[in-house]
Amino acid sequence: MTSFSRPQTRSPLSFFLFPFLFFSSFPPSHPLLHFFFLPAVLLCICRLSLTYISRLESVVIICLTLLDVFLDNSHTTTVVMSPPSQQTALHVYVDFDSTVVLQDTGNTLLAHELGEQELDRLDRLPETQPGDVSFRKAEEMKWERLHLTIKEAADILIDPNADVLNPERNTSRVPFDEENGGPKQSYYVQLDPGFKEFHRYCREHAIPITVISIGILPLIQEMLDRFLGVDHGIEIRANGLTFREDGSWRVLWRDSSPYGVEKGRALREAKANDLKNPDSDHILYCGDGSSDFPAALSANIVLARKNTSLERLLRANHISHKSFTTFDTVKDAVKDWLVEHSSVVSEP
CATH class of the missing domain: 3.40.50.1000 (HAD superfamily/HAD-like)
Known part of the structure; x- marks a missing residue:
């Protein structure tokens, strides 16, 4: 019987730790921290999500949530009764x-x-x-x-x-x-x-x-x-x-x-x-x-x-x-x- 072994892959934690190790060598005021650090973190989180969750929806939710917090944009989600789609009436x-x-x-x-x-x-x-x-x-x-x-x-x-x-x-x-003592028909x-x-x-x-x-x-x-x-x-x-x-x-x-x-x-x-x-x-x-x-x-x-x-x-x-x-x-x-x-x- 032929046995199959799963190929060795690099631990996803390495993708997560790399940007921290790399950007820690820069001073706090360095422009690279402002323009590249957040995208790098988001990329790493996407890599983790794809590895452990394997669903694209989770990546989108995580990224949008982080962007929302980072940009400090507050919004409210409201349930609205929208009209039925054109496909079904x-x-x-x-x-x-x-x-x-x-x-x-x-x-x-x-x-x-x-x-x-x-x-x-x-x-x-x-x-x-x-x-x-x-x-x-x-x-x-x-x-x-x-x-x-x-x-x-x-x-x-x-x-x-x-x-x-x-x-x-x-x-x-x-x-x-009155003749029949009740309501008329x-x-x-x-x-x-x-x-x-x-x-x-x-x-x-x-x-x-x-x-x-x-x-x-x-x-x-x-x-x-x-x-x-x-x-x-x-x-x-x-x-x-x-x-x-x-x-x-x-x-x-x-x-x-x-x-x-x-x-x-x-x-x-x-x-x-x-x-x-x-x-x-x-x-x-x-x-x-x-x-x-x-x-x-x-x-x-x-x-x-x-x-x-x-x-x-x-x-x-x-x-x-x-x-x-x-x-x-x-x-x-x-x-x-x-x-x-x-x-x-x-x-x-």
Whole structure:
């Protein structure tokens, strides 16, 4: 067996002692002490660091520290939340009904106009008349019964006494039904109490928000305009709408899926079209229903409203997620992402 012996090397201490022995022969006022002694000491320390530590980072730290002390320059190091690097950005995608708002706008509007019993009858037509009425046909039959403008529809869904732009000032109450001895049935739709602050925070940090919904795009747009102001900047991907000559609604389905928007496909399209760097940018998705599950599979961060079908599906399939009751939790998730993708910088 061939044996290998480590070659003999000069002790690193010799490199450290040499400048002291050499410069000790010079008088204290000699200019060589001012111009060459410090560099020599730094070189020796680098030699020691490379020998015993073998990491370039340690050399840089030691040299900078000695220079700082020698030059007597005081500075402070501050942790600064710098914006994410250009290589990685965050885009937020959210469901609308029962997520951004606490109720289902479509079902609420249809129940108000058609009545609960008639709406239930139309919903069950694919089961009671399976050969004659498809699921899509039943949906069209419900929407075509409406004869409202978008503004009129929003007037039904938003409490006229509520200060929607300043919800903290609201004093409106659900009216009392004296005949039944309880509160009257309300068809008002409420914005999640944390969404307005979440929206402000995302805009402040240049994080875009997109709504992906199986609802009606013009109605969602009107609702967001009233809740957040017309300059809210939220993009919406949902079903379109046109009006027949008699004023009835005709839904323009976005795709051929039962509800018109297959959210998994919609999110994949959005990822390809919206993100500057589709391979590195991150997606946060937030929803509540089973229709949100395909979209959740394509997201980096998933938040599900607590006690909903989406939360149950994510748990059953062991998919990482966070549960939320208000958008305050979603805002915290965005803040955590910013912290993780920000850096520590030094300021004078």
